[in-house]
Amino acid sequence: MKKILGLSVFGVILLSIFSPLVFAENDNILFYGESLGKIEDSIKSNYNITKTQQFPQNLSPYKVITIINPERGIASEEITRILDFVNSGGTLLIIADDYTEASSITQINRLLTSLNIEVNVDRVYDDTNFANYNTNILVRGDGNYPPSRGVSNILYVSGSSLRGKFDGELKSNTTSYSKNYDEVLTYGKGQRPTVSGFVKHGEGMIIIVGDKSLFEDTYVVQEDNALFAMNLFDFALGNSSRITQRVQYKENYDQEANSFLPYFDSVKKNGFSEMKQNETNTITSLIQQAQSKYSFGLYREAYTTISQAITIFEAQIDSIDFEFEEKLQKAKNLENEARSKGIAVADEASFNEGVYYLTQAEKETNLTKRIELIDKSIEVLEKFGQGDMQRAKIEIDTADSKLKEAKKTLFYENDVQKADELLTDAKKLFNRGKYLEAFSTATESQKYSERAIEKYNIFKIIIALALLLGALFLMIITKRILSWKAQRKK
Numbered sequence: 001m002k003k004i005l006g007l008s009v010f011g012v013i014l015l016s017i018f019s020p021l022v023f024a025e026n027d028n029i030l031f032y033g034e035s036l037g038k039i040e041d042s043i044k045s046n047y048n049i050t051k052t053q054q055f056p057q058n059l060s061p062y063k064v065i066t067i068i069n070p071e072r073g074i075a076s077e078e079i080t081r082i083l084d085f086v087n088s089g090g091t092l093l094i095i096a097d098d099y100t101e102a103s104s105i106t107q108i109n110r111l112l113t114s115l116n117i118e119v120n121v122d123r124v125y126d127d128t129n130f131a132n133y134n135t136n137i138l139v140r141g142d143g144n145y146p147p148s149r150g151v152s153n154i155l156y157v158s159g160s161s162l163r164g165k166f167d168g169e170l171k172s173n174t175t176s177y178s179k180n181y182d183e184v185l186t187y188g189k190g191q192r193p194t195v196s197g198f199v200k201h202g203e204g205m206i207i208i209v210g211d212k213s214l215f216e217d218t219y220v221v222q223e224d225n226a227l228f229a230m231n232l233f234d235f236a237l238g239n240s241s242r243i244t245q246r247v248q249y250k251e252n253y254d255q256e257a258n259s260f261l262p263y264f265d266s267v268k269k270n271g272f273s274e275m276k277q278n279e280t281n282t283i284t285s286l287i288q289q290a291q292s293k294y295s296f297g298l299y300r301e302a303y304t305t306i307s308q309a310i311t312i313f314e315a316q317i318d319s320i321d322f323e324f325e326e327k328l329q330k331a332k333n334l335e336n337e338a339r340s341k342g343i344a345v346a347d348e349a350s351f352n353e354g355v356y357y358l359t360q361a362e363k364e365t366n367l368t369k370r371i372e373l374i375d376k377s378i379e380v381l382e383k384f385g386q387g388d389m390q391r392a393k394i395e396i397d398t399a400d401s402k403l404k405e406a407k408k409t410l411f412y413e414n415d416v417q418k419a420d421e422l423l424t425d426a427k428k429l430f431n432r433g434k435y436l437e438a439f440s441t442a443t444e445s446q447k448y449s450e451r452a453i454e455k456y457n458i459f460k461i462i463i464a465l466a467l468l469l470g471a472l473f474l475m476i477i478t479k480r481i482l483s484w485k486a487q488r489k490k
Helices: 002-023 039-044 075-085 101-113 225-236 240-275 279-296 299-341 344-361 367-406 413-431 435-489
Strands: 028-034 048-052 064-068 091-095 117-119 123-127 137-140 153-156 162-164 168-171 174-182 185-186 194-201 204-209
Touching: 039 048, 039 225, 048 101, 064 225, 075 101, 075 194, 075 204, 091 101, 091 174, 091 225, 101 117, 117 204, 123 137, 162 194, 204 225, 225 240, 240 279, 240 299, 240 367, 279 299, 299 344, 299 367, 299 435, 344 367, 344 435, 367 413, 367 435, 413 435
Parallel strands: 028 048, 028 064, 064 091, 091 204
Antiparallel strands: 117 162, 123 174, 137 153, 168 194, 174 185, 194 204
């Protein structure tokens, strides 16, 4: 997705730079008759639209005249001026409807009489290829008909058929047919009623579409109606390159959206929305904006907006992955340190708990849960290490205290020296984080200190006993001397 996005964004930049140069000229369109709805806003992003219910005397400022279901009659002099406009290089775009707008069709056909083309006062049906009703026909796009380039299907909602010899036309399906209000067939099945077509007239062109409903807000967002509508006006103004760009942008958007949107929905459910709530709201808003623009034929804008959403999303995913990888590495380092130092039997349960959380975190796909698991792993393994450290510190302090006591003895220098050396080693091991080895070495130091103290205590006992025996011996001698002196006096 990143590679495609990178190439496509580069294309967006190039087209954004050069498009203003290509389409710098103001292209004016005159709308006469009814409104087309929101799709007009999309058309206005490229062209200037002027609405009127009265044809101006001067038509030269316009490149296209669009007649949409005219409610009032078109006067003969207006017809002459309109045909002169076309003959001089302008385009006349006519958007009609089905037999329910018979009076409008009559006015349109008065305009077309000299051209041997007309809009039938009928309605097109299809009992096989339809959406909700057999009047909602799914007409396949035809790449040979410029306005339907890139179109898969048009939802021809409730429109009439066309008749005459066209220079280019879009036909309905082989299963389609058309009938007038009296149920009389105007086209039978297999005849493929024409639904849109164009003829060249002088230097200009006349284009007809038999269904106004496909432009309305409810239907323009369905199938590829918006694409067809936008292409139609580009074709009318002679901007075929804009059609090419639009189709490409639509393909780019479809490709990105088809890969990104399901993935984003999946990741949202797997903890992304909990961890990145603000960013989720921003991305969701951009997606909605892109979809709205796409629905009304603004594919370049839609693609640019969805690209922004993808860029933000990928940056946040990278951030989440980086945070997790850092914590994962920390947990693995703690595990390896513990293994290298050795694990006491009493600590195995705690150590195994930490490793279990680490293993589960690596397997977990939920972004929130895997962070929770790795945090638990680190917490347990850190406490495991801190327990060893605390025990080692206590043992070193005890060894230090015993060494000080041992140094008070007068003899047994070898034991005291050995205890001192071991205590120094224990402190070095402690500083290097080797707490189990420090603990063991400090314990060994204590043994030598205790042996020196014990020997000294034994020595003191021996001295005390010797003194006691000496005192007893002295008492005995003294007693005998006194006894001997007493006998001599007698």
